[in-house]
Amino acid sequence: MDNDFLPRIGITIGDINGIGPEVIIKALAKSKITRLCTPIIYGSAKHLSKYKSDLDFHDWNFFTIQHPDQANRKKVNLINCYQGPKFEVEYGQLNKDAGLLAFQSLQKATADLKDGHIQALVTAPISKDNIQGEGFDFPGHTEFLAKSFEKESVLMFLVSEELKIGVVTGHIPLEQVKKRINKQSIRDKIKMIKESLVKDFNIQKPRIAVLGLNPHAGENGLLGMEEQEIISPVVEEFREKGNLVFGPFPTDGFFATQKWKQFDAVLAMYHDQGLTPFKMLAFDSGVNFTAALPAVRTSPDHGTAFEIAGKNEADPGSMLNAIFTAIDIYRNRSMNDELQANAISPVEIKKLIKSNKEKN
Known part of the structure; x- marks a missing residue:
């Protein structure tokens, strides 16, 4: 495994009216995360810019790209996913267009994960009710990803x-x-x-x-x-x-x-x-x-927390750990795959031992 390789970590936007965008911005702004990975947010530049302004993160920026292969290793990247009616951020409110954005973000990121364009996926919280619609008829992320990767369990x-x-x-x-x-x-x-x-x-x-x-x-x-x-x-x-x-x-x-x-x-x-x-x-x-997916997916262990959305009160700790965990698991899997690929079989080991004994 190339230790200098920085894995591309896809991050879905979640429900735009919850705390997902807030914890994403806070996690990526304070951690110098680009030293460990290349973050790619799947979402909407317009709506994320609204959060950036309201949270007073004016010095934090993202680089808009069309495809993961265009990602800038030294910056936070964003792929615009939304195709639907125009709508505004309404903190703490259920909005079907926000649900559509959450689904399109997840759909695009999952496709790139399956195709190997990103090495791991971190999903921000969704409203399990609000995201329901054509293409998403699942209790949550876990079941959607299992179906996407054709895993029964x-x-x-x-x-x-x-x-x-x-x-x-x-x-x-x-x-x-x-x-x-x-x-x-x-x-x-x-x-x-x-x-x-x-x-x-x-x-x-x-x-x-x-x-x-x-x-x-x-x-x-x-x-x-x-x-x-x-x-x-x-x-x-x-x-x-x-x-x-x-x-x-x-x-x-x-x-x-x-x-x-x-x-x-x-x-x-x-x-x-x-x-x-x-x-x-x-x-x-x-x-x-x-676990048991062929690709790496993590998520914060909290929900959308609509009651504090937009109040600048959300703690990014779980989101930051979700990103770190995704990086660690990806690297652990890569290392294990490399060791297995280079492993010497028991038969070959016995032959080497016998050959060494004969030489001595």
């Missing part, structure tokens, strides 16, 4: 320096969770977590904790049988193959006693079971990473 992986949590089920109603909890779904997610920890985070022998579904992890069947009939057998399967997988643990005690600190990652059964403790512990620094 991916992993919503919330990551920070302190804690990493994946979920078996993502953006679905709570009443559907139990129907989606089965041996194969848990098996698949544990495998995705393990592979991501090794490939994306360079943790070679990861320790993984699995949470229970029911209160007190079922209390030996008194409060539910999923732990005994589904979760425990899968955990045991992985243990028998030499994997460091443990559980199922009762969620409340697991986090209350800080047992999570003993593990490299945690698998929760459903969205709020994983995201609630994660956001309590890492809200300003956490990152939403879509």
